[in-house]
Amino acid sequence: MEVEIRQAVDKTLAQTDADQWVARIDQDPAAIGEHVLQHLDASVRSTLEKSTRGQLTNGLLHLKGVFDAATGLPDSPKGFAPLPICLPVNAARLTVLAVNQLLGHAPVSYGSENDGHLFVNLVAMPGQGRSAEKSTKGMRGHTDAVSFPFPGQQDSRHPRIAPSPDAVCLAALRNPDDIATMVIPLRQILSRLDEADIEQLKKDQFLITCQGTFKDGTIAVLGDAHQVEDVSVLLSRGVNDFWVRFSHSNVAPSYTAPEATEQALVKVAQACEEVAHPIVLGAGDIVILDNRTMLHGRSEVGKEVGGNARWLLRSYGLASDNIPKTAFHEGSSFKLWP
Numbered sequence: 001m002e003v004e005i006r007q008a009v010d011k012t013l014a015q016t017d018a019d020q021w022v023a024r025i026d027q028d029p030a031a032i033g034e035h036v037l038q039h040l041d042a043s044v045r046s047t048l049e050k051s052t053r054g055q056l057t058n059g060l061l062h063l064k065g066v067f068d069a070a071t072g073l074p075d076s077p078k079g080f081a082p083l084p085i086c087l088p089v090n091a092a093r094l095t096v097l098a099v100n101q102l103l104g105h106a107p108v109s110y111g112s113e114n115d116g117h118l119f120v121n122l123v124a125m126p127g128q129g130r131s132a133e134k135s136t137k138g139m140r141g142h143t144d145a146v147s148f149p150f151p152g153q154q155d156s157r158h159p160r161i162a163p164s165p166d167a168v169c170l171a172a173l174r175n176p177d178d179i180a181t182m183v184i185p186l187r188q189i190l191s192r193l194d195e196a197d198i199e200q201l202k203k204d205q206f207l208i209t210c211q212g213t214f215k216d217g218t219i220a221v222l223g224d225a226h227q228v229e230d231v232s233v234l235l236s237r238g239v240n241d242f243w244v245r246f247s248h249s250n251v252a253p254s255y256t257a258p259e260a261t262e263q264a265l266v267k268v269a270q271a272c273e274e275v276a277h278p279i280v281l282g283a284g285d286i287v288i289l290d291n292r293t294m295l296h297g298r299s300e301v302g303k304e305v306g307g308n309a310r311w312l313l314r315s316y317g318l319a320s321d322n323i324p325k326t327a328f329h330e331g332s333s334f335k336l337w338p
């Protein structure tokens with residue numbers, strides 16, 4: 001699978017008009033993913049669609065050595081943006097866009113996080129501020145954009161708010177110390193809970209505040225840092241089939257919730273620690289995580305900034321069917337509201 005995707009990306013980058021395609025990433029990213037896939041035979045493409053989708057059903061798709069992260073890689077950047085322009089960053093972005101296209105996911109960002117950049121650097125940042133501190137610490141299990149609705153649901157106060165992403169896409173440019181990304185399958189969390197805990201988590205009795213990266217952006221668009229009251233942590237999808245939204249620091253019982261609610265959250269947090277397992281992204285790897293059934297976190301990153309420090313790119317995917325047309329910022333084909 002990796003070989004075919006890598007060849008398609010390499011062919012795209014070897015075209016004489018490659019620069020123009022790369023420049024279009026920030027205008028019409030879905031079209032670029034499709035352009036890369038045009039380099040595959042129809043039968044190869046359909047096999048890749050089946051296998052990528054099949055693997056993501058289990059929560060996680062890990063493609064190893066799927067792009068060239070070595071040729072001409074500059075020092076690691078020191079902030080979410082900008083992306084240093086170089087061959088490995090272009091290869092990483094094209095690969096993520098191609099894989100999104102295979103999965104039927106639209107590449108998306110949120111205008112209220114990191115200025116709506118489609119791809120951001122995940123790196124250790126210098127300085128004393130909150131995001132600098134957070135950038136080097138370990139991170140406990142969570143889903144991304146935790147306060148935004150599940151697809152098919154609406155935010156009660158701001159109905160235009162787009163759903164949280166279906167998938168979190170990570171591409172590793174550098175990871176010299178093999179810092180682990182921690183993954184926590186919802187299935188394994190639930191197996192450690194009682195029926196009564198699960199019942200509590202299904203009820204609309206939680207208060208969820210947005211994560212730090214969304215704070216300033218949602219204040220700018222909505223007037224306040226986004227939060228929702230009286231929503232559930234689990235959404236039932238069928239027999240023993242759930243979606244989850246969770247973060248240790250952003251999910252709490254509503255003011256009126258019974259005590260059992262708090263206990264259920266404590267058990268989820270405990271289960272997260274027990275079942276978290278590490279995956280290591282090597283340079284040139286891509287991981288797509290199902291943001292509804294697989295929580296993620298990471299080990300401590302270490303203090304090195306710039307130079308040879310760990311450097312991932314992150315982007316999001318959302319099933320095209322899950323995106324209401326009004327969810328995009330005006331004039332953008334990928335930036336979701338708020």
Ligand SMILES: [Fe+2]
Pocket residue numbers: 142143144296
């Ligand atoms: Fe995250």
